[in-house]
Amino acid sequence: MIEFIIELVVVGILLGVSYYFHWFNWINIVLYVVGALIILDNLWDFFFQSKFTVNNWAYEVDEQYIQLKRGRLFEHYEMIPMTKVQFVATNQGPILRKYGLYTLRIGTMGSEHSIPGLPEDEALRLREEIAHYAKVKEVEV
Known part of the structure; x- marks a missing residue:
């Protein structure tokens, strides 16, 4: 706006x-x-x-891959091997906070992927699941 x-x-x-x-x-x-x-x-x-x-996002997470699909007219499929995941994080800006939603960010060596508009419980569960599968260690600050 x-x-x-x-x-x-x-x-x-x-x-x-x-x-x-x-x-x-x-x-x-x-x-x-x-x-x-x-x-x-x-x-x-x-x-x-x-x-x-928003209506055309899909994802699936298993022990081997993270699969992302987006788009309606032009569909884009991405497969991210769990062995390449370096970090997984959740972000929430002011508009997402108003609706209780999060964006899940998944970082690999060469790029960063995101899954937008996830409810809080699902985003946190998914973050922990991906971190477990990818064996990402949490860094103490």
Whole structure:
């Protein structure tokens, strides 16, 4: 939402400057088109993309692999061998905290994977299960 507001403010300022300094008319047309595209993109993100992302996540954990599937139109499958897992962590930002959800992060040597929007008990159980299978040691701070 903050990004959307900033984008509209920038386009609005450019339109104001364009009218004040009497820039070419094609610049005004381009700015109106950019503003419309910003609005359409944010409507898509808010109403459709988040629904496709949340409703189309699946995962499975066993002693050998972590299997992740995401996407509806373009499905992405990932298999992470337990022997490659270096860390597993749970994150919770302010919006997720409001709804009691967590994001589970799984780190390997070359990349990081995540499972978003897990309920607290499931996220903590899954974190412990993956750590047990991968034999990840907890570091005392």
